[in-house]
Amino acid sequence: MIKKIPIAVLKIGMYIHDLNVDWMDHPFLRKQFVVKTDEDLQKIIASGAHEVYIDTDRGLDYAHAPTIDEVNASIEEEMVRVAAAPAPVIQVSSTEEMSRAKRIHKQAHNLVRTVMQDARMGKAIHMEDVEEVVEAITDSILRNGSALMGLSGIKDKDEYTFLHSVSVCTLMVTFTKSMNFPAELIRQAGIGGLLHDTGKTMVPNEILNKPGRLTEAEFEVMRSHPLEGFKILSKVDSIGDIPLEITLHHHERMDGSGYPHKLPGEHITQLTQMASVVDVYDAITSDRCYHKGMPASEGLKKLWEWSKFHFNPALVQAFMRTVGIYPVGSLVKLESGRLAVVLEQNEGNLLMPRVKAIFSTKANTYIPPVEIDLSKPMGLGGADRITGHESPDKWGIDISRFLIPPG
The missing domain is CATH 1.10.3210.10 (Hypothetical protein af1432)
Structure with a gap:
């Protein structure tokens, strides 16, 4: 199980799953390792890490810590709240x-x-x-x-x-x-x-x-x-x-x-x-x-x-x-089962951008691209909903094909 702990409770015998800092901020040759010595502990503290993720299946546990799924759920909830603010004004498409x-x-x-x-x-x-x-x-x-x-x-x-x-x-x-x-x-x-x-x-x-x-x-x-x-x-x-x-x-x-x-x-x-x-x-x-x-x-x-x-x-x-919580160029999954590329933020609602649906997860194949304004009701080019983010690599999708005009 992956858990997030404050650096103050990290100790020898715990297994680091993620140091939770940018790669340039830590001197370790590997991202994941067992904390074996006091020198390891001091190096981690010196890296600027305040909270780290540990793997309790590969090292010591810490009982009073949230799991990675709990942490992500909390972050996503907070991000949605922040993203409720109006989007920038757009002059042309x-x-x-x-x-x-x-x-x-x-x-x-x-x-x-x-x-x-x-x-x-x-x-x-x-x-x-x-x-x-x-x-x-x-x-x-x-x-x-x-x-x-x-x-x-x-x-x-x-x-x-x-x-x-x-x-x-x-x-x-x-x-x-x-x-x-x-x-x-x-x-x-x-x-x-x-x-x-x-x-x-x-x-x-x-x-x-x-x-x-x-x-x-x-x-x-x-x-x-x-x-x-x-x-x-x-x-x-x-x-x-x-x-x-x-x-x-x-x-x-x-x-x-x-x-x-x-x-x-x-x-x-x-x-x-x-x-x-x-x-x-x-x-x-x-x-x-x-x-x-x-x-x-x-x-x-x-x-x-x-x-x-x-x-x-x-x-x-x-x-x-x-x-936006769904940045331009990111890949999202829609309630319909389609995958779509985010094209543009919508004025007034960052949670409902304009997207281009390009792939069916149900049929596991590309579909004719169709642009959807998620802020509009059915019949006006809308009527679908984002259910989450997706990795382009997972589906072998080249985002640039659908975002950049040829030439």
Whole structure:
């Protein structure tokens, strides 16, 4: 049985099922192992873990702890409550915006690659190009945030470093817009998102793209990237304080367990707190050479769980309302037995998005795609209901086939 326990009751002889922290926050070569020594205990505490999951069938039990199913049920109930808030206002449909968004996404991808290559070679970063791309992303999100948000969830793992920066920029612009930030702050947040990982140019590729767990020495090199990025960007005359702050401190955590300066929450700016939420969400939901990304819905659950200690809970809730409990590009199961791709959030109800049904679980086969607005009654393109999230891998479904227009 899998149970969740506070770190204070963890002891030698228990079997760790999940350390319940992002992969970059722990130095263990394996995710699952028996706690054998006091050194193991101290390492787990030092990783910033506050609560861990144990497997009572493979190690010692702790009687007064909820099971993983009880924890998930509680989290999902809380998330549904938070998601009851109105969705963002939409100016055009995601279908209308998708072709433009696809061009903008490719432009941003190419720009990040160029910026990182220039930074590695010591060349100047052209801020006018960065600002142009951020403006294009912002304009697309103002028309319909679902198009670029959907594209952000689809990544080639070999291009992860570049595409992650595009996604963080997109999510930061969407997040700040949803919280009604002034236009200039939205722009600065977007620039910060696009450039936040510039310091990874100074991390050797054999560490950056290592397929297995990093050694402690390699961890230290990887964790140098915020400071290295800050050094690079500090030489750019026209860059603002906000992108510099986001670059330097996006790995800090509210409980002071982050890096490079172990800042407590009150010393981390709000925009940087937002960037840390966005950065982790995109990282844990993306496929990389060393780990399989979790579905967006699971990523939101992890953020919610970790917000108890590592993130600002109010900002995590605001982020959930921004992306929706069923994020664009995620796969859901309908009451009818069909599987559907989420296309767009609905104004007024984040629990009833617009979806495209593509697969029958009863017949175990693809069906002619049909768009459904779950907020509408039967006869008006609605009349079905989401019963849960599904993994595309489980059904062998390539989401991009149904989300991205050809060409």
